[in-house]
Amino acid sequence: MDGIRTSMMVADPEAAERVKLMFEMYAEPQTSLGEIARHFVEEGYDFRDAELQRATLTKILQNPAYAQADLDMYDFFKNQGAEIANDAADFAGTNACYLYKGRNVTEAKYVSLKDQVVVVAPHEWLVSSDVWLACRKKLLGNTSFGGGGGTKKAKNTWLAGKIKCGRCGAGLMFINNPANIAYFRCRKLADSKCCKGCGVLRVREIEVSIYEEMCRKASNFKTLTGNNSAKTNPKLTALNVELAQVEAEIEKLLDTLTGANKTLLAYANGKIEELDAKKQSLIKAIADMSAETVSPEQIKRITGYLDNWDETSFDEKRQTVDILISFIKATSDDLDINWNF
Numbered sequence: 001m002d003g004i005r006t007s008m009m010v011a012d013p014e015a016a017e018r019v020k021l022m023f024e025m026y027a028e029p030q031t032s033l034g035e036i037a038r039h040f041v042e043e044g045y046d047f048r049d050a051e052l053q054r055a056t057l058t059k060i061l062q063n064p065a066y067a068q069a070d071l072d073m074y075d076f077f078k079n080q081g082a083e084i085a086n087d088a089a090d091f092a093g094t095n096a097c098y099l100y101k102g103r104n105v106t107e108a109k110y111v112s113l114k115d116q117v118v119v120v121a122p123h124e125w126l127v128s129s130d131v132w133l134a135c136r137k138k139l140l141g142n143t144s145f146g147g148g149g150g151t152k153k154a155k156n157t158w159l160a161g162k163i164k165c166g167r168c169g170a171g172l173m174f175i176n177n178p179a180n181i182a183y184f185r186c187r188k189l190a191d192s193k194c195c196k197g198c199g200v201l202r203v204r205e206i207e208v209s210i211y212e213e214m215c216r217k218a219s220n221f222k223t224l225t226g227n228n229s230a231k232t233n234p235k236l237t238a239l240n241v242e243l244a245q246v247e248a249e250i251e252k253l254l255d256t257l258t259g260a261n262k263t264l265l266a267y268a269n270g271k272i273e274e275l276d277a278k279k280q281s282l283i284k285a286i287a288d289m290s291a292e293t294v295s296p297e298q299i300k301r302i303t304g305y306l307d308n309w310d311e312t313s314f315d316e317k318r319q320t321v322d323i324l325i326s327f328i329k330a331t332s333d334d335l336d337i338n339w340n341f
Contacts, residue, residue, distance in 0.1 A: 022061065065099075074244060078244075096124065160318075184330065247279065249275055325340060
C-alpha cells in the first residue's frame, strides 16, 4: 500500500460467525455479558473462568477491527475526542478500522477514546456500524458529557452525551445544589474557566422541553414511509462527507484564533460564518433526506415510547433520544436541537 509492504487481516469463517452473534446479542438492550458468555460456554466455547469471560467479551465488543468504517463511526470517534488519521471521505462503509493508543496518552484505549488514533483498515468489516455502535455505547454506559468516553454509567439524565454548551460546544455536566435541585453546567467552565457558561439550566425543565419537542417531531412521522435505505443512499453519504469536511475546516479556523492579530481574526471569523451557513444548509438537506429513510418499525417504536413516557424505562428513553437527536446546544436563552432527520 502506497509502496509499503504490509499485511491484511482475513476473517476465519467459523470465528467470524461467533463474533457476529456476540455483537447481535449484546446490541439487545437487556442482554448482559454474562448471558452471552453462558450461551457460548453451553455451545462448547471455553472462556476458562468467569473473570476472563467478561474481559474477553468486552475486548471483542470494543474492537473496531470488526466494525464497518462509515460516517457514523467517523462521527462517533470524532465526538469522543479521538484523533482520526483518515479523511471523512475514506469512511466509505466498505472497510473496518483500527484503534491505536495515542502518543503520550495515559488512559487505556478502551477506557477513554480521547486522543486515541483511529485508522481505516485494509480488511472488510464483519459487523455493521449501527450494531457496533449500539454495543460500544452500551459498554461506555452512554456517557460522553465531555467527550471523554468514560465508563461511569449515565443514570442522572437521559440527555447525557447529547446536550452541549450553546456558547462553546463543550459537553454539559450534571450537578446537584445543596437544595437537591439538578442543573447542567458547562464542563469547560468547570475545568478551565475559559467559557462564560450556559447560564442557569435546570435539568428537569430542560428534559420537559426536549420531551415536548420530540413529541412535536414525532407528530410528523405519520407522513413518513421508511424504506431503510439510509445506509446505501449515495446522495446521503455524499452530503454527510461534505458536512464532515466543512466541520473540519471550521475546527481548523477556530484553532487559528488563539493569539491571532486583528486582521487574521476578522478573516477567520468571516470565513467561519460562511462555512457555518453552508453547514446549516447541509444539516437541513441531510435531515430532509434521512426522514425519507426512517423505517416503519422505528416510527412505531419511537411513538410508542413517547406516548407512554412515564412508563418508559431510562434505557428506552435514551434509545429514543439517540434515534431522534444528533445533539442539543443549550443556554438559558436558547435551546437548539439538531435532529437526525
